[in-house]
Amino acid sequence: MDALTATLALMRLQGMGPSRYWSLLQHYPSAVEALEQLPATLLEKLPPRAREQWREWRQCGDASTLMGWVQREQALCIELGASLIAAGSDAYPALLAQIPRPPPLLYVRGNPDALHLPQIAVVGARRATSAGLDNARAFSRELAGAGFAITSGLALGIDAAAHRGALDAHGVTVAVMGTGIDQLYPRRNAALAEEILAGGGALVSEFAIGSGAEAGNFPRRNRIISGLSLGVLLVEAALRSGSLITARLAAEQNREVFAIPGSIHNPQSRGCHRMIREGAALVETAADIVDELGGLLSEVPATDSDLSQMPPLDGVEQRVIAALGGDHRSLEQIAATTGQEPGALMATLLQLELAGLVETLPGGYQLTGRGARLLTAMT
Structure with a gap:
């Protein structure tokens, strides 16, 4: 029996x-000896079902229910074209191996x-603002252009925008899932998942094939997202959120934490502001992140093709952009500033x-990420 087979069997034991x-x-030098x-x-601490599974394996070996499941799981991975990577192997990501209790197995x-x-x-909010989505896509596009792979959770909102930003730059992006790798969640991102694979990226999970989207899976997924990465960029997040x-x-894994500040009127900015107070680096451009990481990769491209392709604004439109600035403003406030x-x-x-x-937004207007970049270019 090899270490991968033993690890699969151990992780199949209930509890x-x-x-x-x-x-x-x-207490054991390998998964084989541990099994x-x-x-x-330990057996007494596990549920009765686990004790039954292990004792049947000791009696029946490869003919046991436990080993039958292991063999089917390996066969399903072959059908899906997926790799199984056990902790301790050369194929296991070195950064992820450094975190406390990393996933014993990765399905890729x-x-x-x-x-x-x-x-x-x-990472960031599922119900993100347009500005947050713009920022996630723009930062990811620029960071991918600088040579980073972009890692996120394949969720709606900021996660999906981050993956798409990397794809825009023909970069690599990694999606860490809270389900089995055959259970794309949410289904609305199934096409995005296929684009990630076609672009040389990967879908990653620690959960067995067929595992559904259970609430307890996502905190475990989140530790993999941060554990794979040199740093985490928080785009938008409420005070109580998985992104936070x-x-x-x-931070606990000794990774760099970056946060984009936002309007004090936007509830989705409060998580970012909280992290900044707790020591996260405030960033305004992707170049800030590259600089903070010591210039590991090439510089972020200076041009913004998104703005270069936009028709010029007239004087009134420019005054409105300037009046909005970086904050949420009501119609009355904008009218008073512009005289319109x-x-x-x-x-x-x-x-x-x-x-x-x-x-x-409720009660007024704000610039999107694209609008904020235009304002910077105007000043």
Whole structure:
């Protein structure tokens, strides 16, 4: 029996989990010996089903239910074109191996070498603002252009925008899943997952094939996202969110944590502001991240093709952009600053919204990420 087979069998035992697995491996030199000599003290802590599984294996060997499952799991990986990587093997990502109790197993669809690239995790809210989505995509595009792989969680919102930003730059992106690698969640991102694979990236999970989207899986997924990465960029996050958990895990794992500040009126900025108060680096451009990491890779491209392709704005539109600045403002505040009548101003704001420069929020308006970059270029 090899180490991979033994690890699969151990992790199949009901109630085992990464914590008990690593406690067990402190007393045995390999997963094979741990499986063969499973101590009675641990067996008593596991559910009755696990004790039945192990004792049947000791009696029946390869004919046992446990080994039947292991063989089917390996066969399913072959059908999916997936790799199985056990902790301790040369194929296991070195950075991930450094975190406390890393996943004993990784299921990988796509390019396993992507896990060894220098990675930046980009995470944030599922219900992100247009500005947050713009920032996630722009930062990811620029960081991918500088040579980083972009790692995120394949969720709606910021995660999906981060993956797409990397693909825009023809870069590599890694999606860490809270389900089995055959269970794409959410289904709306199934096409995105295929693009990630076609672009030389990877889908990664520690969960067995067929595992569904259970709430308890996602905190475990988050520690992998941060553990694979040199640093984590928090784009938008509420004070109670999985993204904030990922950022805090990154800090505990001695990874760099970066956060994009936002409007004090945007609830999705409060998590970023909290992390900045707790020591995260405030960043305004992707170059800030490259500089903080010691220039490991090439510089971020200076041009923004997104802005260069935009038609020029007239004087009124430029004044409205300047009046909005970097904050959330009401129609009355913008009118007072620009001197525009409300009716004409609303028409201008609509044109700017259609151009992707402004977005409507409850009680007013704010610049999108593209609009904020235009404001910087204007000043």
